[in-house]
Amino acid sequence: MMDEKEVKQEETTKKEKKFIWTWKGFFLSFLWVSVLVIAIDLASKWGVVNFFKANPQLKGSLEVIPHFFYLTLSYNKGSSFGMGSDISWMRYVFIVISWLASAGIIYYWYKNLNKKDHLVDCILMLALGGAIGNAIDRTFYWDGVTGFSGVVDFFQFYIFGYNNDSFAIFNVADAALVVAMMMLIVLIVVRSIKEAVQKK
Numbered sequence: 780m781m782d783e784k785e786v787k788q789e790e791t792t793k794k795e796k797k798f799i800w801t802w803k804g805f806f807l808s809f810l811w812v813s814v815l816v817i818a819i820d821l822a823s824k825w826g827v828v829n830f831f832k833a834n835p836q837l838k839g840s841l842e843v844i845p846h847f848f849y850l851t852l853s854y855n856k857g858s859s860f861g862m863g864s865d866i867s868w869m870r871y872v873f874i875v876i877s878w879l880a881s882a883g884i885i886y887y888w889y890k891n892l893n894k895k896d897h898l899v900d901c902i903l904m905l906a907l908g909g910a911i912g913n914a915i916d917r918t919f920y921w922d923g924v925t926g927f928s929g930v931v932d933f934f935q936f937y938i939f940g941y942n943n944d945s946f947a948i949f950n951v952a953d954a955a956l957v958v959a960m961m962m963l964i965v966l967i968v969v970r971s972i973k974e975a976v977q978k979k
Contacts, residue, residue: 799892808892809900816908820951821915824931827852846941853948854929856917870917870929877914881907898966906959912952 799808831839831852839852856870888903916930932948 799889807897808888809897809904812901812904813908813911816905816951816955817912817915820908820912820955823951824916824933827933828927828931840935847937849935849937849945850933851935851948853932854920854927855932855948856929874914874917877910877917881910881914884910898962902959902962902966905955905962909952909955909959912955913950 799805799810805811827850830850831837831841841850843850856867884903884907888900888907891899913930919925920928920931922928930950930952932950932953934950934954935948936946937943938946
């Protein structure tokens with residue numbers, strides 16, 4: 780049997796989870812961040828693909844900032860930043876990992892809604908948008924379906940000068956995942972320091 784406090788807590792949690800499916804809840808839970816990342820990611824990928832199809836003379840690469848930033852179309856069948864792209868069967872592994880990771884993020888986020896930790900919610904939804912964005916590419920973009928196969932990458936930076944190798948070509952989803960990871964690391968460090976100071 781649950782005591783009165785536990786019953787009230789359960790009722791509050793149920794109300795908060797129903798609240799998510801309202802417009803106000805949609806924004807306060809940062810679910811909109813995930814939707815926005817997915818929308819921008821998919822739109823930018825298809826925009827770049829169609830741009831280079833319409834401009835074959837560019838041969839898949841457009842100089843934006845000389846010797847520094849290029850739009851270079853690349854199809855990645857591996858994980859983020861091209862890892863594992865040379866091994867064909869790894870794509871199926873990454874498809875499973877991508878959707879499992881997405882499901883895990885959703886479960887953790889939904890399970891902890893009552894904690895109202897908005898910064899964590901924002902980080903989780905940013906990561907979810909990135910994970911789903913690339914998962915869609917890996918799952919649905921095949922030569923026989925879309926005319927190309929794999930995750931669409933196109934941001935190319937020469938961080939250490941044009942004569943050196945460029946940074947790995949990436950997309951909006953990759954960027955969202957990296958930013959989410961960096962935010963999470965900073966959050967953990969800051970909160971750990973605060974806890975250590977409070978214990979003194």
